[in-house]
Amino acid sequence: MSTEAARLDGRAILRFAPHARFRFDEVRQAWVVLAPERLLLPDEQAVEILRLIDGERAVDAIVDELASRFEAPRDVIANDVLPMLQDLIDKKVLRR
Amino acid sequence: MTTVEPPLALLAELTHRCPLRCPYCSNPLELSRASAELDTGTWCRVFGEAAALGVLQVHFSGGEPLARRDVVELVAHAAKAGLYVNLITSGIRLDTERLARLVEAGLEHVQLSLQDFDPAAGDRIAGLPGAQRAKREAAALVCDAGLPLTVNTVVHRQNLERLEDLIDLAVGLGAERLEVAHVQYYGWALANRAALLPTREQLDKATTTVEAARSRLAGRLVIDYVVPDYYAHRPKACMGGWARRFLNVTPAGKVLPCHAAETLPGLDFPTVAEASLSEVWYHSAAFERFRGTIWMPEPCRSCERREMDWGGCRCQAFALTGDAARTDPACALSPDHPLLAEASREAAAATPDFVYRQHANAAPARREGVV
Numbered sequence A: 001m002s003t004e005a006a007r008l009d010g011r012a013i014l015r016f017a018p019h020a021r022f023r024f025d026e027v028r029q030a031w032v033v034l035a036p037e038r039l040l041l042p043d044e045q046a047v048e049i050l051r052l053i054d055g056e057r058a059v060d061a062i063v064d065e066l067a068s069r070f071e072a073p074r075d076v077i078a079n080d081v082l083p084m085l086q087d088l089i090d091k092k093v094l095r096r
Numbered sequence B: 001m002t003t004v005e006p007p008l009a010l011l012a013e014l015t016h017r018c019p020l021r022c023p024y025c026s027n028p029l030e031l032s033r034a035s036a037e038l039d040t041g042t043w044c045r046v047f048g049e050a051a052a053l054g055v056l057q058v059h060f061s062g063g064e065p066l067a068r069r070d071v072v073e074l075v076a077h078a079a080k081a082g083l084y085v086n087l088i089t090s091g092i093r094l095d096t097e098r099l100a101r102l103v104e105a106g107l108e109h110v111q112l113s114l115q116d117f118d119p120a121a122g123d124r125i126a127g128l129p130g131a132q133r134a135k136r137e138a139a140a141l142v143c144d145a146g147l148p149l150t151v152n153t154v155v156h157r158q159n160l161e162r163l164e165d166l167i168d169l170a171v172g173l174g175a176e177r178l179e180v181a182h183v184q185y186y187g188w189a190l191a192n193r194a195a196l197l198p199t200r201e202q203l204d205k206a207t208t209t210v211e212a213a214r215s216r217l218a219g220r221l222v223i224d225y226v227v228p229d230y231y232a233h234r235p236k237a238c239m240g241g242w243a244r245r246f247l248n249v250t251p252a253g254k255v256l257p258c259h260a261a262e263t264l265p266g267l268d269f270p271t272v273a274e275a276s277l278s279e280v281w282y283h284s285a286a287f288e289r290f291r292g293t294i295w296m297p298e299p300c301r302s303c304e305r306r307e308m309d310w311g312g313c314r315c316q317a318f319a320l321t322g323d324a325a326r327t328d329p330a331c332a333l334s335p336d337h338p339l340l341a342e343a344s345r346e347a348a349a350a351t352p353d354f355v356y357r358q359h360a361n362a363a364p365a366r367r368e369g370v371v
Helices: A002-006 A044-050 A059-069 A074-090 B040-053 B071-080 B096-105 B119-126 B131-144 B160-172 B187-191 B200-216 B277-283 B314-321 B338-349 B364-369
Strands: A021-025 A030-035 A038-040 B009-013 B057-061 B084-089 B107-113 B149-155 B177-182 B222-226 B246-249
Touching: A030 A044, A044 A059, A044 A074, A059 A074, B009 B040, B040 B071, B040 B277, B057 B071, B071 B084, B071 B096, B071 B107, B096 B107, B096 B131, B107 B131, B119 B131, B131 B149, B149 B160, B160 B177, B160 B200, B177 B200, B200 B222, B246 B277, B314 B338
Parallel strands: B009 B057, B009 B246, B057 B084, B084 B107, B107 B149, B149 B177, B177 B222
Antiparallel strands: A021 A030, A030 A038
16 A cells, blocks of 8 residues: 555645535435545445545645544554545546 | 335436337337327426436436437436436437537536447448447537447347447547447347357357457446356346346336336336335335345255345346246246257247338337337
């Protein structure tokens, strides 16, 4: 996973692709991601990460924010966050 | 008893009318006439019911959904109900003006079919001269309109040798995503199986080609690969399990757990006139019939994979064995598994002409079920 994580530059600023929708579903009372040929039901942890994708914050800043919020070591958070974000970039749900 | 979750997506088959005649069409042999199609108001009600039930995405399909004159109005209504709208099209009747109206109505994504790399072969498979040229134009229109484009290409023994060129063509057309889907053998495709089924060698080569293209085109093109199960060891989790994630509404309004389920005998699928989508999803006997694991025979019942593949595909079990409640013959543990090797030998022996999709080709014996 660390090689995966290494692909994503911490300075990258991510946003949702133009036709990807991250929204709250009232029926499930849960956040969902809708995109071309993709439908994701992110778990609570993933939702926390995705809510920080605002087209302004860099990936490093997102990791910092989560590390401080969950009082966890920064590299532990980075090992969770970076592969997930890279995977969503690969799926064209997020883009730089 | 597993809890029944709300469905994720609705396949809305607006019509069976289509300018193409592909011999692997997923529509039933028994095609609905235009006169039997649901009207605009009923479809709008169905989209509202779907959203309320928890459906998140709607795939406008057919036939050719653009054959419906009210398609813009239907997209607008579905989008307004909160559904993520995807158009699955041949591209044949798309023009700049109509696409602009669809985008304005809330269309999010287009999936365009492409039959082959070679234009003449593509037109022959589609059964329509000029189809390939129209598709290239449609792809350009979609990209110009700023919509994400997925190219869907159904692969089989008559186009697999050009797969690599096809993949590059998809990139050239501006696709962000390519679905390479091996034919699944139901309905028309089953009738054409001997003309379509690839050899094991062709399949292995295709898989290698896709894997190489994935790494070569990483970051540019996402490739989804749907493998055929005739050479599989374990069956596919068809539809993610019967009535677990998806539902389908036919042109005439029948509610099904998958687009092929109408072929199964003894199941009474309600129409949208008879029941709401919610009533069908949670309470109809037909949806309950193969849900979860209770219905399973051996070897499924005691199998550790029973909640991974859900017993495979009911329609395939019926198509190949005549009994929808048997283990999918795609599973090597099924006593019917040798049927697949037989099919493969039959296909290798000769390549018959296509039986093209059309009303006249529906076998008379199957006509009694026409709506």
